[in-house]
Amino acid sequence: DQQVKQNSPSLSVQEGRISILNCDYTNSMFDYFLWYKKYPAEGPTFLISISSIKDKNEDGRFTVFLNKSAKHLSLHIVPSQPGDSAVYFCAASAYNAGNMLTFGGGTRLMVKP
């Protein structure tokens, strides 16, 4: 039973527009959330994170929104660039579970020039 789900396996966006990647979780004990980005033939790299005490965190073109009541988080990329084309993984952790990360299945983002 997947505790972290990314229901859209792929997303295609035009360059310059907004990309919105979604993630849902079921474990109410999760208190820290992260997004990782993965290019082909490379390992994932950390992108942005958010604590459960916040509902928004911004870093340049990347913003993560957290809706705890809906157990939903989203990653917004504005404006999208072709170099953003990658697989994005959502991850979550719970303090009482040793802070081990649980990953979603990933969403492949394609930004078209």
Next chain:
Amino acid sequence: DAGITQSPRYKITETGRQVTLMCHQTWSHSYMFWYRQDLGHGLRLIYYSAAADITDKGEVPDGYVVSRSKTENFPLTLESATRSQTSVYFCASTSAGTANEKLFFGSGTQLSVL
């Protein structure tokens, strides 16, 4: 160069054979992890280690063995490979204090079990 390196990059083996995937990091990070990536499942934790000589099971440990005699190395062994272990394997590390902060991943090992 500093970083986290995995070897081999690609490996083809047969069912029943023993295979060891290597992971080496130069940051002296206390935490190290092994994940496997499968379509639809994302990254699933196999084993992790909080320090040398301390290892623990993750979500999918069956069929795998790990050891950590030195801080910088964390090899993963498939004792008797099965086709279901065909996957991409990622090693990761992070510094002490918390296990969830900004994992640094290697480039992965693509393993095919025939």
